[in-house]
Amino acid sequence: MKVNRRQFLKTSAVFAGWSILPAGAWSNPLNSRFCTAHIGVGGMGWGDLRRVASHPSVQVVGLADVDRSRLNHETLNHFTDAARFADYREMLRTLGDKVDGVVISTPDHTHYPATLMAMNMGKAVYCQKPLTHEIAEAYELAALAKEKNLVTQMGIQLHSSSANLMTVALLQQGIIGKVSKVYAWSNKSWGDDAAAYSGSDPIPEELDWNLWLGSASSRPYLNRKYHPARWRQGLDFGCGTLGDMGVHILDVPYAALKLAHPRSVKVTCREPNHVSHPTKNIAEYEFSGTQYTTDTLQLTWFDGAYAPQTAGQINPDLELEPGKTLPEQGAMYIGEDGHRLLLPHMSGPQPLPRSLLASVTKPQLNPTNHYHQWVDAGMGNGTCSADFEYSARLTTGVLLGVVGNRFPEQTLQWDGDAMRLSNNEDANKLVSRSYRKDY
Numbered sequence: 001m002k003v004n005r006r007q008f009l010k011t012s013a014v015f016a017g018w019s020i021l022p023a024g025a026w027s028n029p030l031n032s033r034f035c036t037a038h039i040g041v042g043g044m045g046w047g048d049l050r051r052v053a054s055h056p057s058v059q060v061v062g063l064a065d066v067d068r069s070r071l072n073h074e075t076l077n078h079f080t081d082a083a084r085f086a087d088y089r090e091m092l093r094t095l096g097d098k099v100d101g102v103v104i105s106t107p108d109h110t111h112y113p114a115t116l117m118a119m120n121m122g123k124a125v126y127c128q129k130p131l132t133h134e135i136a137e138a139y140e141l142a143a144l145a146k147e148k149n150l151v152t153q154m155g156i157q158l159h160s161s162s163a164n165l166m167t168v169a170l171l172q173q174g175i176i177g178k179v180s181k182v183y184a185w186s187n188k189s190w191g192d193d194a195a196a197y198s199g200s201d202p203i204p205e206e207l208d209w210n211l212w213l214g215s216a217s218s219r220p221y222l223n224r225k226y227h228p229a230r231w232r233q234g235l236d237f238g239c240g241t242l243g244d245m246g247v248h249i250l251d252v253p254y255a256a257l258k259l260a261h262p263r264s265v266k267v268t269c270r271e272p273n274h275v276s277h278p279t280k281n282i283a284e285y286e287f288s289g290t291q292y293t294t295d296t297l298q299l300t301w302f303d304g305a306y307a308p309q310t311a312g313q314i315n316p317d318l319e320l321e322p323g324k325t326l327p328e329q330g331a332m333y334i335g336e337d338g339h340r341l342l343l344p345h346m347s348g349p350q351p352l353p354r355s356l357l358a359s360v361t362k363p364q365l366n367p368t369n370h371y372h373q374w375v376d377a378g379m380g381n382g383t384c385s386a387d388f389e390y391s392a393r394l395t396t397g398v399l400l401g402v403v404g405n406r407f408p409e410q411t412l413q414w415d416g417d418a419m420r421l422s423n424n425e426d427a428n429k430l431v432s433r434s435y436r437k438d439y
Helices: 007-021 046-053 074-079 088-098 109-122 135-148 162-173 209-213 240-249 253-257 354-359 370-378 388-404 423-431
Strands: 036-040 057-063 083-085 101-104 124-128 153-154 181-184 262-268 282-288 293-303 329-335 339-344 349-354 410-413
Touching: 007 262, 036 046, 036 088, 046 057, 046 074, 046 101, 046 124, 046 370, 046 388, 057 074, 057 088, 088 109, 088 354, 101 109, 101 370, 109 124, 109 135, 135 388, 153 370, 153 388, 162 339, 181 240, 181 253, 209 349, 240 253, 240 282, 240 293, 240 329, 240 388, 253 293, 253 329, 253 388, 262 388, 282 388, 293 370, 388 423
Parallel strands: 036 057, 036 101, 057 083, 101 124, 124 153, 181 293
Antiparallel strands: 181 329, 262 282, 262 410, 282 293, 329 339, 339 349
């Protein structure tokens, strides 16, 4: 049975009504409780919720999800005092000053409108990666955060880990000299090479499809093509493998090498189908040099079947000693003198050769819980290491590759000062987007 928007919101309002805390329950001073509202509570949203809530000062006061099956799920039984809503806009308007921080764990296309609303209300924001679906959105949010002096953090949890901090420190100490090239990869294939979708399926009773689409253009519901698990593949909703894993894996070169804007990007992939991202990509970036790199830095990203360990590519920069294999996801840093450093995803750095460790001082690290770092900063204790100023820069690099997969084998020139692609007007139109407002 299809449930229309009015019926769904009516049901949601009733649901929220019996679960809203009495007003006095939020009267704790900010220095004793940090009250959070969560937008998206399934999948990564559940992970974000429980990790934020593990901070001893956090009180979860609001939960929003367009899928009632997620709001009703037994995993949320611990948060019986939190008000529940289908529409995050209704949640933020209803709870208002009872909320200190907002956690956004939705598909990529909803990151910007949800974050913008929360920031305009003066809230601290933790937003999953990539920061936005479009480049222009990222810089608008970064500018707003600076203007309002808001606490912000992007959900790249490994940014605060020992492995990543160690790699940043070693590269900045010059363990392999100035870096000339970076190869980064993921064997994931968040794409679809089939033709355009057609037809329609019944909308599940528990899902408000119109709210799920949000600011994206309207279209029929198709089972297992969008919600709940395959939205990353779609051009209008996700950013493919590069937008998923690239943000994590390229975080270290951005942080360690102090990278600014790419000067150019060229993507090798199939021809566009105007619906989904390709299942395999090679994105070749060129950056201006920094104090930690040679005059020009070449950064190459591989995903899907182009990832080096699955494609069987022969590249002297990526060769390992006999019996060793490259990780399924990770990065290789190449120094100007030929020394290398391998960083497997979710593991520690491996200088090649290992004897290079003798040439550096053991770094003094301060790994933190990325979620707790945001909560602490929101309560006035410390700062966030992946705030929106940094995250907008990283997201821009990633999204330039995502734009590039619509123009395969074309070198796109990026003017970072003007925030535009200077040599392709069709590609430049994808730097921002128009939004559906009648939802």
